[in-house]
Amino acid sequence: MPFGIKTERRLGQDIMNKVKVGIVGGTGYTGVELLRILSGHPNVEIISITSRSENGVRVDEMYPNLRGAIDIAFAEPEVDVLAQCDLVFFATPNGVAMKMVPELLQRGVRVIDLAADFRIKDVAVWNKWYGMEHACPDILEEAVYGLPEINRSEIQKARVIANPGCYPTAVQLGFLPLIENGLIDTTRLIADAKSGVSGAGRQAKVDSLFSETAESFKAYGASGHRHLPEIKQGLAIAAGSQVGLTFVPHLVPMVRGIEATLYAELSSEADFQAIFEARYINEPFVDVMPAGSYPATRSVKGSNFCRMAIHRQPDSNVIIITSVIDNLVKGAAGQAVQNMNIMFGFNEIAGLEQIALLP
């Protein structure tokens, strides 16, 4: 990992302007993670954090880790208050943002949606996978997919950012260098992905209970998961054609972290290590580890990094990529803040310098 180059980005322009920020739906895990990151961000002033169900409850009563850091209570979501913000984050269930975003845009507010409302360009596909009618297809068309490693310049100008899903972030970053360089058979991609339980959110569900998930491991969504079309869309753009992808997510008895093990058949040989390093050399949050490394999710716990490594087995033309992120950071709140930094011209790593907690 080249220190010099990444430090350069780190030392970039640091306009000490403050951006006024609102958070809609701040009670879930992505909400509290946003608060944790934003409360230490030098360019952010949090104006409002909303929750219908917790209206009036102090944020640090619900999340005692924020005691001493955030002096604010949840409020009813009111457009007039949110309209005073420069930027509003939606950390709401799918289908909520698309109903509020049009008015906010009209009133000059930019938006980052951490849910899935603006992730899939094809309205029919979106309607099918999310089981509802999209409320604003025009904005869906306008929205920029917030994966900075692909769309940095579009993000800069965007009014609406569709913050990528957690699995799609880990999977796309792992496949991109291979696809962009035309090195693999894109009709036979396999992504075997594993996530910590926090990915299921903070809803009271039997399936997310400690006693249902601890000391156990299983696949889920193997017959079709909502992140499948999102990943295929991203990879197809990189490939310039439809891709064939099998994607199976699994549930790991840990709180945070996603690991994706990716399999592809090579169509030509190359110095893959060099290709990956070159692809991400200027990316502050993608770390191509030395050949033979095994990125562990704990190496990114609480940080915005995606770490990855390349493997081959003897006499095999299958390339294996293992890619890890913290699902709540690079897979959600951290990537959202990275997008904000790009949108407002802040240092891209502002607020995101935290080193992963290990052990």
Place this chain on the structure above:
Amino acid sequence: MPFGIKTERRLGQDIMNKVKVGIVGGTGYTGVELLRILSGHPNVEIISITSRSENGVRVDEMYPNLRGAIDIAFAEPEVDVLAQCDLVFFATPNGVAMKMVPELLQRGVRVIDLAADFRIKDVAVWNKWYGMEHACPDILEEAVYGLPEINRSEIQKARVIANPGCYPTAVQLGFLPLIENGLIDTTRLIADAKSGVSGAGRQAKVDSLFSETAESFKAYGASGHRHLPEIKQGLAIAAGSQVGLTFVPHLVPMVRGIEATLYAELSSEADFQAIFEARYINEPFVDVMPAGSYPATRSVKGSNFCRMAIHRQPDSNVIIITSVIDNLVKGAAGQAVQNMNIMFGFNEIAGLEQIALLP
């Protein structure tokens, strides 16, 4: 899961003969698991359990769960004592059994090796992957691979059983029905497997510490794991030709359990559910779950079952099998006892009736 048929096997002949059993190397996790299972087995009398390092230490001092169940101490391994046994289990590190087995066989003792000494038929391949010279290639040739679902009749007559590895058990059982029926492209198999930490044994290693493995997930052995040639050997026999397999193991922050997610390209369509159910209908320890199920490792924790399910994704010709076992039971000690039951004509499920502990 057909109750009737399985019950039939359950109600099979129950000769109340006792077999005299010795265990060499009983201090590791497979050793204590053997003791747990054998101490409740109606046809077993434990004669000796050996450990050089713990010589003289009571077994239940080391493993307090056995207090009240086993009244014996570890002893030095002595051939004269072991020679009094009808059967000796080796729960030793690789390379130990092959040095003692020839003499035991000569003295009429049958052997089940839970390590890898007799798993790979090709001596050159064995030597390469295990980094030593095999001590008795003739016995290696004679040894029977102890996967009852394939070799039941050979096991019955065998003098030496190579008890399969944990990953190979889960992976082979999942692929077998597809390969035996010629339904998949065997040059493009992928097995993405995940194991609990007990698979790494009870040695004091930094990599197996709680603080190194908890709240984290990672791949390992992706460039080539010893179970790769073992699995390929088994699948090649079923296929009648070499197979192309990519096998990546991962470490899960749980104690027990293996999950294998298997990917194969279909070469023809069929009623896969029916084929799987038919293949295993008479197998007391293989449970083909209904289509759409997600076998969780906890559903087999402490039991000798392998549970599996089949999945397909929309518009895809990839078949996905998920297969789970308890690595210490069906993946080691339980399968060894199942083999013993077959070898000595006991009820195949004797000592193995335990229901998985859930939650």
Place this chain on the structure above:
Amino acid sequence: MPFGIKTERRLGQDIMNKVKVGIVGGTGYTGVELLRILSGHPNVEIISITSRSENGVRVDEMYPNLRGAIDIAFAEPEVDVLAQCDLVFFATPNGVAMKMVPELLQRGVRVIDLAADFRIKDVAVWNKWYGMEHACPDILEEAVYGLPEINRSEIQKARVIANPGCYPTAVQLGFLPLIENGLIDTTRLIADAKSGVSGAGRQAKVDSLFSETAESFKAYGASGHRHLPEIKQGLAIAAGSQVGLTFVPHLVPMVRGIEATLYAELSSEADFQAIFEARYINEPFVDVMPAGSYPATRSVKGSNFCRMAIHRQPDSNVIIITSVIDNLVKGAAGQAVQNMNIMFGFNEIAGLEQIALLP
């Protein structure tokens, strides 16, 4: 642990009569644990298992570990069906059993309530701690507190058993030898107890989510927990007078297990190890470990044992007892089956021979 004596009880009379059993409210963790134990019990025939919410659902669909072991579906609770049973277990929320028990008793059915309806003799105290009016104070008076180590002979004749709470079992068994022998100041007892998350049940509650409980530890109920009056009642009977007890429960990030660390001031010196061993020498499920031992909850995981050990610190007149059980077995379903065995004259350990799963 004296093998001889315990084996004697183990070899006791084994009348091969079958008892017809019903389970009301079998969907929770104590329910599935009852099913796991009873399905391997030689003297039990399960007639009915009820659940209003899961009516018609196969038991092994909800609990796949029971596939192949139990061929039954949940049914509506109907008194006419339950009245055909010899014994009905209630694994229901508090307040349910007391409404059904009177009629069942009238129709000749015996009852074991795993909830708290019959645990506290003083109706006023019961009403206060459980926040409702007791429905049948006369039966409350008649009910026998099902701690076999104290009430074995009463249990034998009882029509209604109040199966003890999990914490009360671990705490009372630890204090009893000291109190019964008048060795400690009973006005200053402290019980610092810790439980795995399964103690909170299988309800969908945010507080029991994996992401809320994993990698964390905390006290709860420190200002007064329902098990406080239950423990005080039991200890007061042993002491012959009111006791002063401080009881603080804690939540441990594990599924099963309770550990209680008990502190008492000595009023006289004695050979405490000998006293404890003598007290429990005939108890099949209480194991007094050697002095200096540290009972770990995993040493009883899945088994009906309570293991305990005694400690002293230098120059201190405080005696420390550490006591462990599996909250779902000796703390619930296992103790219920032990009570059933006593009530119906079965071998007291029938169905309860399982050795703890370790690791």
Place this chain on the structure above:
Amino acid sequence: MPFGIKTERRLGQDIMNKVKVGIVGGTGYTGVELLRILSGHPNVEIISITSRSENGVRVDEMYPNLRGAIDIAFAEPEVDVLAQCDLVFFATPNGVAMKMVPELLQRGVRVIDLAADFRIKDVAVWNKWYGMEHACPDILEEAVYGLPEINRSEIQKARVIANPGCYPTAVQLGFLPLIENGLIDTTRLIADAKSGVSGAGRQAKVDSLFSETAESFKAYGASGHRHLPEIKQGLAIAAGSQVGLTFVPHLVPMVRGIEATLYAELSSEADFQAIFEARYINEPFVDVMPAGSYPATRSVKGSNFCRMAIHRQPDSNVIIITSVIDNLVKGAAGQAVQNMNIMFGFNEIAGLEQIALLP
């Protein structure tokens, strides 16, 4: 928690001087935690980090979370190099620092020892509990016990800081307000404490394996733990006389965190909540939570906070304090940095602003 007052300390003088720092023994968990914290500290320049066993290995190869953050390799410990530092941290096993500290002091270097070499003032007591002869009793006498909440002004001037143990930090902070105000019977103190497994360090020990500690809970050190005399020493100073303390540590299946549940008999009534809040109102890292709160270890994970709450049970004169810290931060590396900040006149919270990671 009063924001205003704490913010004041936060906004204190921030001399932008840099201090040159060395770390001896940086391979363990306190070492990597020091690196994590110091690498983000505005006033620190790391000159050297030493490890005999890992000499030459890059720090970020051993701890990949530090990739991109620390560009340094482990070196042999050489006095000439360390002598160039303003401050040297010892994160070594007990008994190492005392051999090197005298020479470093002579050469003008200040020292913070994270091990136990300078924690106990009475040499005879130290020798007994640590099983060796102290190498420099004069420096032991001079050393300042680095609990800022007691010794802030002495720390400022100290040449040698004995950084407190993890348990002693949690226990003393909880008892102090009661003892200093003469509110409890100090002859009958009980501290029931629980720690995550990282407290046992990164040594390869069977007892610290995942499979030995996960899904289990137990007491240890109940007959006398090295932190017992350290805690008694601190409480005796506060009380002005010897105290009677029973201290039992326990092992929790989690990586980080200590919880201490403290029991004391009240000698007089008072507004305890107010007394605690007043005691710590100016302490940036002690958070007295509202009455009835249950501090969870995760609320301080990765942060330097100690959070505590007070409880009473009905009709009881026992006061219960629950106190939590992150054993690697406020219990080790974080407190060491807090001490450094005080010693060198930096903002006391510099480098320690991290909010706990939750979930």
